[in-house]
Amino acid sequence: MAAKEDTRQLEDRPREILRLIVRSYVTSGEPVGSRTLAKAMDWKFSPATIRNIMADLEDEGLLAQPHTSAGRIPSEKGYRFYVDNLADSGRLSRSDERYISRMLSESETPEDVMSRTSIVLSTISKNVGIVVAPPLAATVLKHIEFVDLGDGKILVIFVSTAGLLQRKLIRVSEKYTQDDLDSAGRYLEEKFSGKTLTEIRNELLRMMQAERTVLDRMLSLLQTWHETLAQDPVIPGGVVYLEGTVNIISQPEFADVERMRMLFQMFEEKGRLVKILNECISSIPAEGVKIAIGSELGVPGMRHFTLITSSYVTSDHTTGFLGVIGPTRMEYERAISIVEYLGRLVGEMINA
Numbered sequence: 134m135a136a137k138e139d140t141r142q143l144e145d146r147p148r149e150i151l152r153l154i155v156r157s158y159v160t161s162g163e164p165v166g167s168r169t170l171a172k173a174m175d176w177k178f179s180p181a182t183i184r185n186i187m188a189d190l191e192d193e194g195l196l197a198q199p200h201t202s203a204g205r206i207p208s209e210k211g212y213r214f215y216v217d218n219l220a221d222s223g224r225l226s227r228s229d230e231r232y233i234s235r236m237l238s239e240s241e242t243p244e245d246v247m248s249r250t251s252i253v254l255s256t257i258s259k260n261v262g263i264v265v266a267p268p269l270a271a272t273v274l275k276h277i278e279f280v281d282l283g284d285g286k287i288l289v290i291f292v293s294t295a296g297l298l299q300r301k302l303i304r305v306s307e308k309y310t311q312d313d314l315d316s317a318g319r320y321l322e323e324k325f326s327g328k329t330l331t332e333i334r335n336e337l338l339r340m341m342q343a344e345r346t347v348l349d350r351m352l353s354l355l356q357t358w359h360e361t362l363a364q365d366p367v368i369p370g371g372v373v374y375l376e377g378t379v380n381i382i383s384q385p386e387f388a389d390v391e392r393m394r395m396l397f398q399m400f401e402e403k404g405r406l407v408k409i410l411n412e413c414i415s416s417i418p419a420e421g422v423k424i425a426i427g428s429e430l431g432v433p434g435m436r437h438f439t440l441i442t443s444s445y446v447t448s449d450h451t452t453g454f455l456g457v458i459g460p461t462r463m464e465y466e467r468a469i470s471i472v473e474y475l476g477r478l479v480g481e482m483i484n485a
Contacts, residue, residue, distance in 0.1 A: 146178070150186050151195055152219040155207045159462050166204035209427040212439070212461055216424055216469075225470050229257055233478070243296045243447075243483045248374045250455060250479055255377025258468045260459030264479070266372040267451035269299050271329055277321050279314035287314065294327070295447035295483060299372060305357050380459070422473045427461055437461055441468050443476030448484040455479060 153173055157165045167180040167187065178186075187205050190196045195211035198204075207215065225233075236253050240246040247264040254262025272293035280288040282302070287309065289301045309317075325333045425440045442456035455475055457468045 147186050147190055148219060149174075150183060151190055151207070151211060151215065154187075154196065154205060155211065155215045155219070158206050159464055162462060164199055164204035164206050169204070207461075209429075209436075209461065212426050212465075213429075216426070216465055220465050220469070225467075225474050229471065230474075232257070233475070237478070237482060240482065242298065244298060244372075246479060246482050247372075247453075247455075250475055251374040251376040254455065254457055254471060254475065255380060257471045258457045258459065258463070259377075259380050260457050260463060260468065261375065261377045261380060262455075262457060263376075264374040264455040265453050266297060266299070266374075267293075267295075267447055267453040269301075269330060271331070271451045272297060272299075272447075273329055273449035273451075274321070274326055274333065278318045279309075281309060281311045281314055291330075293447070293451070294449045295451070297447065297483070303357050422469055422476065424465075424469070439463055439465075441465075441472045443472045445476050445480035445483070447480065453479075 150170060153170055154165045157169065157173070167183040170183050170187075171178060171180045174183075187196060190211070191198060191205060193210075194208055195214055196205040197208045197211075199206060233253055236249050237246060240249055244266075247266060251262040251264045254260075254264070256262075269291065272291070272295065274291070275294045275296075276290075276292040278290040280290065282288055285304050285306065287303050287305055289303060291299050291301070293299075321333065325336065328336070422441060422443045425442075427436045427438070430436075430438065430440060437460060438458060439461050440456060440458050442454050444452050444454040446452050456472055457463075459468070
């Protein structure tokens, strides 16, 4: 019986050492040495014993040694093991919950909820907060309006049954009067309220087989809008609310100018960002948190980053998502808690 206990204890030692190294490195940003760990463990193990365990963890690919004489830092594999096995699944503090309640209770529209949520995610996690609205093509029509802006430009205003409002500027070669546009909006609402944009387009195509009068011009207008959406890399994944990129600048591991340039280029090209987010979250259910670390993101320029995401569902059964982007050296427990909490809350607030 004693032998079994000793074996279990030996197995627990490297787990505890790895847990302490991750937490120490997240806090300090400095490689962690054996004496630091021995002190943190009240000298339960000698520095020599800890060095041997650290060497074993390094052999297993869980730790890395940036310099010959330096301590160790977690590897990507080490962070993954930590998240999967060692991180505490704690809840948000009461002060965080009060801050969230205060910020989001002032929201007047679903768009305001999403914008404020990106700020909350950034503020609490001290990283980049991101919220992506549900894809427009899948949202259900409640109201649609076309506004003539002149010079072949038309503003399309789309309101979903969940209350999400999205605007898009399109360019047309055919001339439409405002009366034409008003008639088109009324017709679409009367005939297709409760259907998605994709369903509306397909239904109009079917109807055109029998009727080629007003439907012809209406489909041309809708087709132009649909093609504009397809060409825009942001819209298929939803409107993007991004907050807190300045938080990345203060992290010591991002002092490298080239690394920062690539990151901010990606933030500016939001289509690339949405594509990455869509790929990362596509395999998770409507509820739940997913964590992609380093190379798991599938983007060479983001190998030093972690993405923590969760989805939310609106009343018309469309899905958006939110999350946190930051360095792999992030406070995982807190970031996971805030993303999980807001994943539930945002859907409830939008549907209310």
